[in-house]
Amino acid sequence: MSAARFVLRLGEPRYPAQLAETPDPPKVLYGVGDPSALAPGLAIVGARRATPYGLRCARLFAGWAGSRGMPVISGAAIGCDREAHLAAFDAGGPTVAVLGCGPDVDYPRRSADLLGCLRSHHAVVSECPFGQQPARWAFVRRNRIIAGLARAVLVVEAGLPSGTFSTADAALDAGRDVLAVPGSVFSPESRGSNRLIRQGAFPVTDVAELAQFLGVEGTVPADAAPVQDDTLRALGADPMRPDDLARALGIDIVDTARTLGALEAAGLVARYSDGRYGLR
Amino acid sequence: MQATISTTTLTGVDAIPVEVQADVSPGLPVFGIVGLADTAVQEARDRVRAAVRAAGFDFPNARVIVNLAPAPLRKHGTGFDLPIALAILCATGQIPSAAFASVSAVGELGLDGSVRQVPGMLAHAISATRAERDLLGPAAAHAVVGAVPQLRYRAVDSISRIKAGLPETAAGAIERAPASRDPAVDLADIAGHAAAKRGLEIAAAGRHNLLLIGPPGSGKTMLARALCGILPVLSDTERLESALVHSVAGLDPRPSLDGVRPFRSPHHSCSIAGLVGGGTPPRPGEMSLAHHGVLFLDELPEFGPGALQALRQPMEEGVITLVRAQGAVRYPARVTVVAAMNPCPCGYAGDPHKQCRCAPGAVARYSARIGGPLYDRMDLTMRVDRIDPGLIIEHAPAASASEAARGRVTEALRFASARRPSAIRTQLEPSARRLLESAARATHLSGRAVTRVLRVARTIADLESSEAVRPEHVGEALSYRSWDAS
Numbered sequence: 230m231s232a233a234r235f236v237l238r239l240g241e242p243r244y245p246a247q248l249a250e251t252p253d254p255p256k257v258l259y260g261v262g263d264p265s266a267l268a269p270g271l272a273i274v275g276a277r278r279a280t281p282y283g284l285r286c287a288r289l290f291a292g293w294a295g296s297r298g299m300p301v302i303s304g305a306a307i308g309c310d311r312e313a314h315l316a317a318f319d320a321g322g323p324t325v326a327v328l329g330c331g332p333d334v335d336y337p338r339r340s341a342d343l344l345g346c347l348r349s350h351h352a353v354v355s356e357c358p359f360g361q362q363p364a365r366w367a368f369v370r371r372n373r374i375i376a377g378l379a380r381a382v383l384v385v386e387a388g389l390p391s392g393t394f395s396t397a398d399a400a401l402d403a404g405r406d407v408l409a410v411p412g413s414v415f416s417p418e419s420r421g422s423n424r425l426i427r428q429g430a431f432p433v434t435d436v437a438e439l440a441q442f443l444g445v446e447g448t449v450p451a452d453a454a455p456v457q458d459d460t461l462r463a464l465g466a467d468p469m470r471p472d473d474l475a476r477a478l479g480i481d482i483v484d485t486a487r488t489l490g491a492l493e494a495a496g497l498v499a500r501y502s503d504g505r506y507g508l509r
Numbered sequence: 510m511q512a513t514i515s516t517t518t519l520t521g522v523d524a525i526p527v528e529v530q531a532d533v534s535p536g537l538p539v540f541g542i543v544g545l546a547d548t549a550v551q552e553a554r555d556r557v558r559a560a561v562r563a564a565g566f567d568f569p570n571a572r573v574i575v576n577l578a579p580a581p582l583r584k585h586g587t588g589f590d591l592p593i594a595l596a597i598l599c600a601t602g603q604i605p606s607a608a609f610a611s612v613s614a615v616g617e618l619g620l621d622g623s624v625r626q627v628p629g630m631l632a633h634a635i636s637a638t639r640a641e642r643d644l645l646g647p648a649a650a651h652a653v654v655g656a657v658p659q660l661r662y663r664a665v666d667s668i669s670r671i672k673a674g675l676p677e678t679a680a681g682a683i684e685r686a687p688a689s690r691d692p693a694v695d696l697a698d699i700a701g702h703a704a705a706k707r708g709l710e711i712a713a714a715g716r717h718n719l720l721l722i723g724p725p726g727s728g729k730t731m732l733a734r735a736l737c738g739i740l741p742v743l744s745d746t747e748r749l750e751s752a753l754v755h756s757v758a759g760l761d762p763r764p765s766l767d768g769v770r771p772f773r774s775p776h777h778s779c780s781i782a783g784l785v786g787g788g789t790p791p792r793p794g795e796m797s798l799a800h801h802g803v804l805f806l807d808e809l810p811e812f813g814p815g816a817l818q819a820l821r822q823p824m825e826e827g828v829i830t831l832v833r834a835q836g837a838v839r840y841p842a843r844v845t846v847v848a849a850m851n852p853c854p855c856g857y858a859g860d861p862h863k864q865c866r867c868a869p870g871a872v873a874r875y876s877a878r879i880g881g882p883l884y885d886r887m888d889l890t891m892r893v894d895r896i897d898p899g900l901i902i903e904h905a906p907a908a909s910a911s912e913a914a915r916g917r918v919t920e921a922l923r924f925a926s927a928r929r930p931s932a933i934r935t936q937l938e939p940s941a942r943r944l945l946e947s948a949a950r951a952t953h954l955s956g957r958a959v960t961r962v963l964r965v966a967r968t969i970a971d972l973e974s975s976e977a978v979r980p981e982h983v984g985e986a987l988s989y990r991s992w993d994a995s
Contacts (some may be wrong), residue, residue: 277869307869388864417864470894471704471988482703483985490984494948502992503852503859504892505720 232261232348234333234359245269250340251377251403255356258374261332262352266323270300271443272379272405274396275309275386279419281499281507283386287312287408290383293436295322302378303326304371305340305353309385314343318350326353327375329368341468354378369395376400382432382445384409387421388435397425408433408442413467460488461508464498468507510534512599512606515613516592517636518584519629521791521838522753524636526613528578529589531725536572542593544577546584547790553587556618557594564622564669569601569796584834585790588627591616591645594668608675612663613637614645622667626650628759631752634660643678651679653756656749656766678760693772694734695911700904701896705732708891710914713739714921715968718846718886720809724860725891729849732908733805736847737770738911740803741919747801750841754800758793771802777811784812785819785829786840796823797840809848810878816917817883820846824886843952847885850876860895874991888961890991921971928976933963941980943968948987962986 237244237258245267247252260267269293272282275283276471287309291301295317303310305326317324326347328336332355333348347353356374368410372395376382382400384407387393409430412419426432433439440446445465463477475485489506492498499509517524540554558773575593577584579776591928599606615633616624624647627633634654637644644654648664655662661678670676696706705721705728713736721729743751743765751771752762775784775795786794796804806812823829825844836875852858853872859863867875884892937945945966949959963978966986970978 278872415861415969417861440550470892472701472894482707484990486704486707487981487984490948490987491944491980493987494944494984496947496951499739500950500988500992501859504894505859 233263233425235260235262235264237264245378247380248374251373253373253402254377255374257358258354258356258359259332260352260354261348262350263323264352266300266302266352267378268323269380270294270323272301272302272375272382272396273309273313274303274375274382274384274393275313276388276391276393276418276421277306277308277310278388278418279308279317279386280416280468280501281509282412282416283309285416286385288471289436290385290410290433290439291316291324292320292438294319297440298322298441299379299445300325300351302375303377304328305320305337305344305347306370307337307339311340311343313385314347315450318346319412323351325351325378327378327400328353328355328363329357329365329371330363331357331359332470333359334362336363354379368392370410372396373399373403375404376403376405376489379405381406381408383439384422384425384430386410386418387425388418389420389424389504391421393421394422394425397430405477406431406442408439410434415467458492460485460492461497464506468501468505470505474506510600512596514592514596514599514609515642515676516589516615517613518582518635519586519589519632519757519790520836521840522626522629522757522793524629524632525582526636526640527582527589529585529592529596530578531600532574532576533569533597533600534572534574538570538572540573541573542577544575544580544584545582546577546588546589549587550584552576553590553593553618554923555640556587556590557597559620560618560622560668561589561594561597563620564667565597565672566668567601568602569597573597575741577684583790586627587617587625588615588629588633590618591665591668593622594618595645598671603891604671605621605674609645609791611642612645613640613642614786616645616647616665618668622669624648624665624667629757630654631657631749631756631762634662634674635753645676651751653762653766654886655679656752665740672791681806693737694731695738695906695909696735696908697910699728699731699735700901702732704730704894704988705891705893706735706914708889709736709739710918711965711968711972711976711989712736712845712847712889713741713914713918714925714972715817715888716845717888717965717968719848719889720884721847721849721893722852722890723849723994724851724858724863725856727895729861730805730807730891733774733803733807733847733849734772735911737772737803739782739914739917740770740845741917741922743768743770743801754793754797758798760798771799772805773802774805774807777806777808779812779816781813781819782818784816785823785842786831786838791831791838793840794829796820796842796844797829799844800841801843802845804844805844806848809850810875814880817879821882821886823916837854848884848990850879852876852892859892862895877908880922880944884991885957885961888965889989889993891989917972917986920974921968924974925968925971928971933967933978936967936970936976937963937978937983938980941983944980945983945987948983952987954990960992965989 291313301317751765
């Protein structure tokens with residue numbers, strides 16, 4: 230499928246209405262793909278250095294939005310952004326990437342595959358003209374477009390300090406709701422999202438709450454059965470290193486390693502890059 | 510008049526026979542050495558002249574030519590001093606040639622006639638026994654060469670002693686302590702780190718290379734040192750092989766002879782030659798000095814890329830071959846590599862208490878410095894984190910945990926060598942195979958990573974004296990896989 234370029238000017242009928250309402254809309258919106266994907270959607274943002282927990286949350290909520298046909302808007306960065314785009318795409322829903330460079334420029338490079346896919350099936354937009362190379366300031370500015378295109382902004386995982394806060398601020402400026410997924414109080418990667426909740430962001434703990442908040446009708450996937458396994462229960466509360474897990478459960482380190490290996494093979498837990506294990 | 514004395518010269522860890530021929534003929538008084546002698550050998554002229562006179566002999570006032578045969582072989586070092594002096598003394602009839610016919614002589618001379626040690630005395634001794642010759646050498650080296658079985662050593666502390674004839678053979682092999690084992694760090698000294706200690710045991714039992722990743726001050730170096738203490742005692746051949754490398758490098762071989770496993774931890778500024786050997790004349794590198802022991806590479810990504818890549822081939826083959834214009838030199842290098850690195854340039858990625866300040870890309874670039882092929886040779890990868898200070902304070906070191914671990918490792922090695930050798934996949938129970946397959950799918954394991962997991966699982970089964978590789982062995986092995994694999 231050929232990726233068509235489009236240019237939307239503020240005031241034109243095709244210019245996204247929800248974006249035009251915001252206090253500082255871009256005068257011109259450059260894009261590649263299908264402009265009809267720019268309907269009011271759900272922005273899902275989170276840390277680039279995401280934990281499996283953050284990725285799992287991004288997948289869950291983006292997948293749900295995708296299945297409801299609600300556009301998922303994000304920044305095509307590595308980590309949570311990427312996971313959200315992919316989950317929405319897999320669920321068959323529209324998904325839009327907003328870049329800080331020309332919409333035809335592959336940046337970040339590692340997302341080139343994702344961007345190519347979005348350009349041919351959905352849309353990649355930017356206020357930077359075609360061919361413009363990435364600039365640091367442009368990425369901060371584009372956060373207001375992410376917020377502006379969406380009805381609400383969901384922060385799935387954010388540490389402290391985090392660039393995700395700039396998107397949350399932009400959402401408040403644009404009069405959008407900010408939602409956040411709470412994380413473990415011990416996890417540095419969730420400190421930012423937990424703080425957002427303390428500052429008044431709407432906490433999202435399951436899909437039903439999100440659906441209700443957004444006023445979307447329809448069935449909601451049932452939650453998984455409560456976990457029986459001691460190891461899974463311990464890891465569900467807080468990702469842990471094998472040493473700490475063995476101590477917490479009072480079992481031998483060899484047995485712990487063996488259990489973790491088996492659970493990982495079964496796809497129930499995942500090993501983080503820092504050596505901790507958490508629920509997948 | 511002519512005379513010939515046998516000696517040996519080092520290439521690699523071998524000493525090869527060389528004949529020192531002296532010709533003393535009437536003519537202008539000159540003293541020349543021919544036969545591709547390097548500077549140190551050329552300087553022998555001044556040492557020999559002074560030493561011969563100081564010992565009460567006459568230095569011939571005639572034309573003295575010394576040839577080192579075979580002439581095309583390059584000769585290095587000061588060990589030729591003694592044989593050159595003896596050849597001249599024989600040629601001038603000051604000592605009887607016949608007495609030295611079955612002797613190989615090696616030693617450096619002082620101006621006062623004293624005979625001094627040279628590097629590689631063990632290699633010279635082994636070569637002499639192989640050629641069924643007596644070795645005539647410095648008295649100071651007796652403690653070391655005494656370790657070579659069947660060596661007849663004639664010790665001399667000064668060439669003035671030669672006047673009285675060839676020295677008697679010294680008493681045979683010197684008794685050594687059976688196994689002096691004093692690991693610098695006992696497992697019991699290390700608080701916490703239960704998983705890493707288990708990893709050390711597996712590494713020791715399977716001779717697996719180990720990569721420790723953790724923030725500064727998390728105990729990586731201590732763990733590496735503890736590995737030496739749980740490796741089985743050096744066997745007699747291993748002692749001699751290890752001592753030989755130390756001897757050739759001019760280092761004290763006695764700890765190796767006493768059964769202490771070598772532990773080498775070169776600094777990351779180490780050159781390629783320093784790490785794998787090199788130079789003119791070639792000298793063994795750190796990797797060979799760690800032969801049969803542990804090579805600890807702290808701050809692995811800080812090593813030069815050339816140095817890291819040079820490690821790959823010897824890690825696989827257990828031997829280093831340096832090819833030079835004059836020919837190839839081989840140094841043994843069967844080592845267990847323990848590498849340690851920080852998780853990221855700042856060192857704190859994943860630390861529960863301290864925030865990492867690195868950009869997301871910087872972390873990946875940092876670990877990419879090591880390169881895939883080297884990662885592939887690291888069978889076990891373990892994350893080592895700083896432990897709770899409370900644990901350290903409460904920690905009461907038990908008598909020794911390394912002793913027991915060494916027992917299990919020795920037993921596992923014995924079991925592994927006794928079990929019938931067959932492909933791992935035939936020893937893998939069907940349920941274990943299913944577990945590995947689903948894990949490979951769930952975590953996107955590469956083919957090489959699967960091989961490593963299997964290798965480690967085999968060792969874990971050996972630790973339990975189990976012929977079959979069961980699912981729990983595979984499960985445990987999975988938890989030691991590297992991060993680049995998925």
